[in-house]
Amino acid sequence: MTLSAWIWVATASYALHMLEEYQLDWRDWARNVIGLPVEWGDFYVTNAIVVVLGFVAAHIASAQPALALTFPALMLINATFFHVLPFAWTKGRFSPGLFTAVILFYPVGLGCYLGAAVDGLLDTGAAVISFGLGALLMAFPIVLIRIRSHPYFRQNY
Structure with missing residues (x-):
């Protein structure tokens, strides 16, 4: 499968992940x-x-394979830091999204990188850039949620 095809599968996997998170009360x-x-x-x-x-x-x-690989990097980072590691740190407390993170995100995310390699689009630079941007994308909404209560960012005055 091409990198593009893998990323379409990754997008569908993310949709199923969102459904699991919503139905099992991720909030x-x-x-x-x-x-x-x-x-x-x-x-x-x-x-x-x-x-x-x-x-x-x-x-x-x-x-733009490095930019495109940011999406599966985001998936792998999400699976690891927001599902698998919290599950381990809490000694087995279920994290909504854990099922799809393990069953879909890891194999499909890695499949995206394999697809890029088969297409001749993966090198060290693309891998590093994708994971760096994936980490920034993962952090961005969290930072915004954390800072929005700061008086400087409040819009209710």
Whole structure:
């Protein structure tokens, strides 16, 4: 499969992941386990943007592989730092999204990198850039959620 095809599969996998998170109440888990003051609106907007990023990544895969690989990097970072590691740190407390993170994100995310390698689009630079940008994308909404209560960012005056 080509990198583009893999990223389309990754986008579909992310949609299933969002469904699992929503149905199993990721918001309350995030509030209670990782202390993130998230609302459902944050979840909806962030995940809508993730879907758009998946579409863009699939379309630019052959021309900009490092940027396109940011999407599967985001998946792998999400799976590891927001599902598998919290599950381990809490000694088995379930993290909504854990099933799809393990069953879909790891194999499909790695499949994207394999697809890029088969297409001749993967080198060390692309891998490093993709994971760096993936980490920034993962951090961006969290930083915004954390700083929005700061008086400088409040718009209710």
